[in-house]
Structure formats: C-alpha cells, structure tokens
Amino acid sequence: AARSRSLFLWDDGRPMRFYLRPGLAKLRLAPLVLAGGGRLCRVLEPGAVLLVQPGEAAPDGAVSTEYVTECVERNQRLPLEPFLLAARGHLSFTEAEDAALLRAVRGQGAVRVSGCALWIELERSGLTRHSWQAMRDRYLRHLRPRLWEPPRTEDPTQIKGLFAAANREFESTESESDSSDVAELSTKDGVGQSPGEIASDLKTRPEDSAFPDIHLQRQERPKTNCSSSSVVGQVVKTMEHFMEKFAVDLFTVTQAFLKNSGDVEATSYFLQTGRRSDGYPVWSREDDLELQKDDEHVRNKLIAKFGAENVAKRIAFRES
Numbered sequence: 577a578a579r580s581r582s583l584f585l586w587d588d589g590r591p592m593r594f595y596l597r598p599g600l601a602k603l604r605l606a607p608l609v610l611a612g613g614g615r616l617c618r619v620l621e622p623g624a625v626l627l628v629q630p631g632e633a634a635p636d637g638a639v640s641t642e643y644v645t646e647c648v649e650r651n652q653r654l655p656l657e658p659f660l661l662a663a664r665g666h667l668s669f670t671e672a673e674d675a676a677l678l679r680a681v682r683g684q685g686a687v688r689v690s691g692c693a694l695w696i697e698l699e700r701s702g703l704t705r706h707s708w709q710a711m712r713d714r715y716l717r718h719l720r721p722r723l724w725e726p727p728r729t730e731d732p733t734q735i736k737g738l739f740a741a742a743n744r745e746f747e748s749t750e751s752e753s754d755s756s757d758v759a760e761l762s763t764k765d766g767v768g769q770s771p772g773e774i775a776s777d778l779k780t781r782p783e784d785s786a787f788p789d790i791h792l793q794r795q796e797r798p799k800t801n802c803s804s805s806s807v808v809g810q811v812v813k814t815m816e817h818f819m820e821k822f823a824v825d826l827f828t829v830t831q832a833f834l835k836n837s838g839d840v841e842a843t844s845y846f847l848q849t850g851r852r853s854d855g856y857p858v859w860s861r862e863d864d865l866e867l868q869k870d871d872e873h874v875r876n877k878l879i880a881k882f883g884a885e886n887v888a889k890r891i892a893f894r895e896s
Contacts, residue, residue, distance in 0.1 A: 580651055583612030591615045592653075593624040596641065601629050605644050612648065625656065630709040631717070634661035640709050646692055658696050662707050669714055673704040677715050682828075685850045686821075689715070723826065814840060818847055835859055837886070837893040856882050859890060867891065 584592040594609055595617040596602045605627070606616055617624045628638040643659040669677075680698055681689055688694045692708070699708035706714070818829045821844075829847070835858040836842040845853040852858060859882075866874050867890060879887050 579611060579648065581611070581613055583647055583651070583653055584609055584614030585653070593617050593621060594627050594644075595620040595624045596627040601627075601641055605641060608644055608648050628661055630661070631713045636662075642692060642709070658692075658708070661709060669704070669706065673706070674714070674719060676703055677711060677719060681715060686847050687849070818844065821847075837889050838896075839889070854883075854886075856886055864890075864894065867894070 584594075586592060592614045593616070594605075594614060596605060602616075609616055620626060625643075626635070626638045627641045627644070628634040629641050638661045639656055640659045640661055643654065643656065646659075647654050677698075680703055681694075684694060692712070695708035695712040698704075698711060699706075704711060815826065815829050815833075818832075819826060829843075832843045832847050836846050836852070837859065842852055842854075845851075846858060863878065863882075866878060867887070869875075875887070882890070
C-alpha cells in the first residue's frame with residue numbers, strides 16, 4: 577500500500593512536531609517524518625515530541641525513535657503511550673530477569689523478536705521491572721550474543737552436539753513430551769555451543785551432509801579436491817548468517833533446518849515468516865513417523881499434503 581502522506585498529522589489536521597538531536601538517527605528518520613506530513617524542530621519546542629533512541633538516557637516524556645518506524649511500517653499513526661521511555665536511573669537486570677526474558681523469547685518467530693508487539697505484551701504482563709524498550713534492548717544487545725560463540729574451528733570432527741539436541745527436541749516436542757525432557761537436552765547435548773561444534777557425530781563426507789541442498793549445489797559444480805571441512809565451513813557460515821539476520825539463537829536455526837529438510841532458502845523464508853514459501857506445511861515428527869510406514873495409502877496422503885517433490889526431498893534428508 578502507498579505510504580500515507582497524513583501519517584503524522586493530529587486528528588485536527590495539525591502536523592506532529594518532533595525534536596531529535598542531530599546525528600545519524602535524525603538523518604535516517606527525517607525523510608520518514610516529512611513524507612508522513614510531520615515536522616522537525618531545530619530546538620525542543622513546547623508541544624513537540626521528544627524522540628530518543630532506546631538505550632540512551634531519556635527524560636520523562638521522551639518517546640522512542642521506534643515510534644516513527646513502527647508508524648511507517650504499519651502505515652498508521654499509533655498512540656504515543658506504548659513508546660514512552662521511562663527516565664532512567666539505570667535499573668540493572670537480575671539473573672532471574674535475564675532467564676525470564678530468554679524463556680519468554682524462545683520459540684517466538686524472528687519477526688516478533690525484532691519488532692515491538694512482543695515486548696509490549698511482556699511489559700504489560702509484568703515479566704520484569706523494566707520497560708519494553710529496555711527488555712528488547714537487553715535481549716538484542718546482551719543476551720542474544722551470549723547464546724552462541726564464534727566458531728573456533730571448522731574441523732568436521734567437532735560438529736554435532738546441538739544438532740542432536742535439536743533433533744531430539746524436534747521429536748519430543750511434536751509428541752508433547754514434558755518440559756523436563758527439554759531441560760535434560762539442554763544440559764546433556766551442548767545447547768549454546770558454536771555452529772562449529774554442533775555435529776561431531778554426523779558423517780561429514782559431502783554426500784552425507786546434514787544439509788542436502790548444500791550437497792546438491794556442490795554436485796552441480798565440477799569436481800574438486802575440496803575437503804569435507806569446506807562443506808562444514810559453508811554450513812557454519814549459513815547458520816551464523818541466519819542467527820544474525822533473524823535475531824535468533826543457534827538452537828532455533830537448527831530446528832528450522834530440521835523442519836525444512838535442510839533446504840537453505842526454505843529455512844530462510846520460514847525464519848522470516850513462520851511458513852513455507854511454496855504454501856506447503858513444514859514437517860513435523862508425526863509426519864516423519866508416517867513417512868517411515870511401508871504403506872502406499874499413507875505415502876499418498878503425505879504426497880497430497882506436501883507434494884511429491886517435497887516427500888522425495890524429505891526421504892533423502894532423513895536417510896542422510
């Protein structure tokens with residue numbers, strides 16, 4: 577839809593006036609404000625909306641700069657109240673609050689985590705003592721980077737723990753096993769390891785790659801003497817890219833690969849939207865169990881649900 581030219585007009589038709597100190601944020605937001613009918617003040621005038629970036633010291637009444645981007649994204653003028661920044665005498669996060677944030681965010685889609693609605697809901701629920709902006713900033717800047725470490729090596733013999741954990745949780749979650757099983761996985765199978773350590777027990781020859789689409793890409797190229805470590809390195813880089821792009825942890829990326837039969841493009845689209853680009857559903861543990869049955873009627877039902885090509889890819893993925 578075309579962007580509204582009256583996005584930043586009050587109900588009586590007057591333009592909203594914003595003040596934002598000079599800097600990169602002002603250069604980025606000024607075109608958005610002006611295109612929506614708003615005005616920018618050179619100094620803070622009475623009645624103007626004071627915009628401050630999340631994480632910066634803010635006086636009472638200041639509004640997050642995310643107000644502008646959210647209005648533009650939704651193409652409607654939103655109320656100011658949810659974007660108010662509390663005056664900060666810097667209230668530190670406790671370990672319990674950090675743990676609560678991680679529990680609340682786990683399983684949420686990348687779009688939800690990077691947006692504002694989820695964090696506003698968490699503030700209203702009283703999850704912590706902090707504003708939604710502070711919680712979002714705490715997760716994206718401090719907690720998310722701790723969920724993984726840069727790979728220390730691309731040695732194929734160090735690639736397994738988390739893949740196995742994700743696969744087991746994929747199976748147990750679909751069969752509604754209790755949360756204690758998940759906790760056990762986290763302690764036994766190396767959750768939090770680097771991408772370069774997630775599958776040390778996987779076969780690491782190119783033809784046995786856990787990501788068949790990468791294997792297919794390699795097959796289409798002329799044969800070379802590249803070692804299997806280069807395949808592992810490619811997988812590691814792909815997973816790191818998805819973690820950064822979609823603001824999710826390594827465990828979430830690995831599960832997404834499992835649900836999409838290791839296809840890079842399908843996994844990327846799934847992390848962004850929560851669904852497949854071709855309109856078919858993602859694979860579940862129950863579907864995999866049905867796939868293992870030597871029953872033509874069951875196989876035909878799966879083909880009707882997922883399409884013949886996706887069923888063939890799933891069989892190849894499970895066998896690898």
